[in-house]
Amino acid sequence: MQVTGAEVVVRCLQEEGVEYVFGYPGGAVLFLYDELFKQNKVKHVLVRHEQGAIHAADGYARSTEKVGVALVTSGPGVTNAVTGIATAYMDSIPLVVITGQVPTQAIGQDAFQESDTVGITRPCVKHNFLVKDVKDLAMTIKKAFYIASTGRPGPVVVDIPKDITTHKTEFDYPEKVTMRSYNPVTRGHSGQIKKAIQMLMGAKRPMVYSGGGVILGGASRELTKLVRLLGLPCTNTLMGLGGYPATDRQFLGMLGMHGTYEANMAMQHCDVLLAIGARFDDRVIGNPKHFFQEERTIIHIDIDPSSISKRVKVDVPIVGNVREVLDDLLKQLESSKVRPDSEALKTWWTQIELWRGRDCLKYDRSSPIIKPQYVIQKLYEVTGGNAYVTSDVGQHQMWAAQFYKFDQPRHWINSGGLGTMGFGLPAAMGVQLAHPEAQVACVTGEASIQMCIQELSTCKQYRLPIKVVNLNNKYMGMVRQWQEFFHGNRYAESYMDALPDFVKLAESYGHVGMRIDKPEDVEPALMEAFARKDDLVFMDFTTDQTENVFPMVPGGKGLSEMILV
Amino acid sequence: MRHIVSVLLENEAGALSRVSGLFSARGYNIESLTVAPTEDPTLSRMTIVTSGSDEVIEQITKQLNKLVDVVKVVDLSDGEHIERELMLVKVRAIGKDREEMKRMADIFRGRIIDVTDKDYTIELTGTGSKLDAFLKAIDRAAILETVRTGASGIGRGDRVLRV
Numbered sequence: 001m002q003v004t005g006a007e008v009v010v011r012c013l014q015e016e017g018v019e020y021v022f023g024y025p026g027g028a029v030l031f032l033y034d035e036l037f038k039q040n041k042v043k044h045v046l047v048r049h050e051q052g053a054i055h056a057a058d059g060y061a062r063s064t065e066k067v068g069v070a071l072v073t074s075g076p077g078v079t080n081a082v083t084g085i086a087t088a089y090m091d092s093i094p095l096v097v098i099t100g101q102v103p104t105q106a107i108g109q110d111a112f113q114e115s116d117t118v119g120i121t122r123p124c125v126k127h128n129f130l131v132k133d134v135k136d137l138a139m140t141i142k143k144a145f146y147i148a149s150t151g152r153p154g155p156v157v158v159d160i161p162k163d164i165t166t167h168k169t170e171f172d173y174p175e176k177v178t179m180r181s182y183n184p185v186t187r188g189h190s191g192q193i194k195k196a197i198q199m200l201m202g203a204k205r206p207m208v209y210s211g212g213g214v215i216l217g218g219a220s221r222e223l224t225k226l227v228r229l230l231g232l233p234c235t236n237t238l239m240g241l242g243g244y245p246a247t248d249r250q251f252l253g254m255l256g257m258h259g260t261y262e263a264n265m266a267m268q269h270c271d272v273l274l275a276i277g278a279r280f281d282d283r284v285i286g287n288p289k290h291f292f293q294e295e296r297t298i299i300h301i302d303i304d305p306s307s308i309s310k311r312v313k314v315d316v317p318i319v320g321n322v323r324e325v326l327d328d329l330l331k332q333l334e335s336s337k338v339r340p341d342s343e344a345l346k347t348w349w350t351q352i353e354l355w356r357g358r359d360c361l362k363y364d365r366s367s368p369i370i371k372p373q374y375v376i377q378k379l380y381e382v383t384g385g386n387a388y389v390t391s392d393v394g395q396h397q398m399w400a401a402q403f404y405k406f407d408q409p410r411h412w413i414n415s416g417g418l419g420t421m422g423f424g425l426p427a428a429m430g431v432q433l434a435h436p437e438a439q440v441a442c443v444t445g446e447a448s449i450q451m452c453i454q455e456l457s458t459c460k461q462y463r464l465p466i467k468v469v470n471l472n473n474k475y476m477g478m479v480r481q482w483q484e485f486f487h488g489n490r491y492a493e494s495y496m497d498a499l500p501d502f503v504k505l506a507e508s509y510g511h512v513g514m515r516i517d518k519p520e521d522v523e524p525a526l527m528e529a530f531a532r533k534d535d536l537v538f539m540d541f542t543t544d545q546t547e548n549v550f551p552m553v554p555g556g557k558g559l560s561e562m563i564l565v
Numbered sequence: 566m567r568h569i570v571s572v573l574l575e576n577e578a579g580a581l582s583r584v585s586g587l588f589s590a591r592g593y594n595i596e597s598l599t600v601a602p603t604e605d606p607t608l609s610r611m612t613i614v615t616s617g618s619d620e621v622i623e624q625i626t627k628q629l630n631k632l633v634d635v636v637k638v639v640d641l642s643d644g645e646h647i648e649r650e651l652m653l654v655k656v657r658a659i660g661k662d663r664e665e666m667k668r669m670a671d672i673f674r675g676r677i678i679d680v681t682d683k684d685y686t687i688e689l690t691g692t693g694s695k696l697d698a699f700l701k702a703i704d705r706a707a708i709l710e711t712v713r714t715g716a717s718g719i720g721r722g723d724r725v726l727r728v
Binding site for chain 1: 574583590631636
């Protein structure tokens with residue numbers, strides 16, 4: 001039986017087991033919406049801005065192991081989606097974004113709501129397609145899901161001209177797809193793995209540094225097993241938090257620009273570094289020249305060959321799926337009796353404990369003004385450490401990363417690579433839909449939240465009981481901090497005048513709003529908010545305006561050149 | 566250092582822009598880039614002449630391999646290879662210069678492929694430096710127009726790049 005292109009798309013989504021499509025209708029996708037309307041397997045979530053659709057699909061993908069799906073119209077629908085797509089691309093999040101396009105014969109005619117979608121999105125997608133024949137539609141969507149979710153994941157855009165959605169074809173969803181130009185490696189080279197073990201066994205000051213690859217690759221269990229088996233110190237990047245349990249003694253906290261003293265010092269002074277699913281980016285190792293002042297051997301496991309020796313020369317590269325490589329590594333270790341030099345390791349741990357004793361995350365706990373760190377600590381306690389926490393970008397993001405101890409993967413959801421303000425609330429929608437019973441908190445600030453605040457309306461429509469933790473210091477805090485440190489206290493445009501009354505704003509959207517001004521009210525407010533299981537509660541915390549994030553490695557400085565409290 | 570990189574890629578709309586976009590986005594040099602379908606019409610072969618440190622060239626080949634449309638990448642400069650470039654040059658050929666120009670074309674094993682009473686169009690094939698040498702050898706004022714394809718390259722002997 002012949003079906004229309006629009007029906008092909010919807011049936012493909014059904015075949016892929018897609019639960020939610022986040023989107024916004026428009027002229028070029030009307031036939032697709034018509035088909036969505038006629039069925040109820042794939043549920044559509046109507047956002048208030050296309051950026052929100054992509055972030056929501058992204059949050060859904062990050063908190064599950066599934067591909068996030070979004071649907072937007074041509075022209076402005078696509079351009080609004082670009083920030084979301086670039087966000088997902090930088091953090092390697094598997095998404096399939098279906099975009100409407102003007103009819104085939106109108107392409108290139110500067111038609112109404114036309115944009116060169118393939119051209120605009122090309123630098124920020126893993127791959128993109130323009131479908132020119134309805135017969136290619138099912139295979140293209142199959143390929144899109146395959147490419148998005150395999151290898152190093154990423155967003156894939158499928159651009160579908162309006163006429164294609166009306167053309168008829170036989171529907172046959174391919175079971176499998178093979179592409180001669182795309183065959184991601186999964187198994188690591190066994191010789192390299194052997195070499196890595198030798199290096200680790202010979203180490204006096206070994207260190208494990210893991211990133212988002214461990215989360216995306218589902219390798220937390222293997223990582224934890226390895227670190228415990230060998231008694232190694234372990235640090236996570238911002239993207240890797242939850243990859244190793246944060247409450248474990250062997251965890252040194254996050255590293256990098258706002259990493260802990262002990263993690264950064266251990267990273268700088270280790271003699272053998274095992275890097276797993278991480279990419280030595282500028283916010284993590286600081287100045288590479290400074291990093292290389294100390295001699296060390298680097299083992300790097302990553303699925304993307306181009307991540308290896310990109311910023312830092314690596315001694316033992318292992319290309320492969322992190323879980324499979326760690327599995328092979330563990331098998332080889334378990335069958336041999338070799339273990340690292342325990343005396344050397346003891347000395348190394350003594351040194352690390354000295355660094356840890358510096359208590360680099362201390363802050364003034366007796367302050368009469370609410371300290372933002374305190375709010376995150378209380379959030380951690382009230383939620384029992386089990387919440388999914390999304391965040392926006394800035395100081396609040398760093399405090400959440402430092403003070404919420406993530407013991408599980410896929411619970412910390414933030415825009416690490418692109419650093420997209422406005423990510424937190426829509427991402428939380430995707431998370432809450434994926435985990436209806438879970439506690440979901442969006443840690444944000446008064447500047448970030450306003451970048452996608454319209455999604456409060458979506459939250460109402462779908463009854464998403466997200467808890468918004470707004471750390472309101474009336475400043476773009478991170479900008480203000482840099483201005484204080486590096487621009488002679490000249491706070492150019494970082495003060496937000498004329499803020500809305502967030503309590504009333506939340507109420508006008510039909511939610512519960514709270515304002516919290518005193519430290520002693522923080523915990524009761526959080527408890528009340530999380531007790532309201534069916535409500536979105538917007539908590540507006542009036543926090544210390546001049547609080548800074550410490551430690552801090554200033555831009556261009558070395559990892560061990562931290563500014564401390 | 567100068568490198569010559571061969572790429573086999575799917576002959577799809579937009580594949581070229583993925584490659585050129587990659588080079589501009591990551592700040593890599595392109596000295597020349599040529600592309601055309603192969604004997605298998607579903608595949609295109611591209612030759613890119615680029616330059617950079619060993620680390621940069623390593624990244625270029627890795628990043629090219631990462632493109633979903635790219636089937637294979639070889640740095641021809643890693644081994645023995647041959648490269649050729651085609652140039653068409655239109656030169657003034659009047660009076661006594663006419664004979665001289667014909668002689669120069671012969672010396673460089675060029676062919677005159679179009680003739681008028683005022684000019685010749687000469688076709689010349691060789692490495693880029695041979696083409697440069699020809700342009701240097703003739704009177705600069707006689708050159709009316711040049712067009713070059715950029716280098717194409719192939720491995721020597723049994724070095725074969727195919728699917």
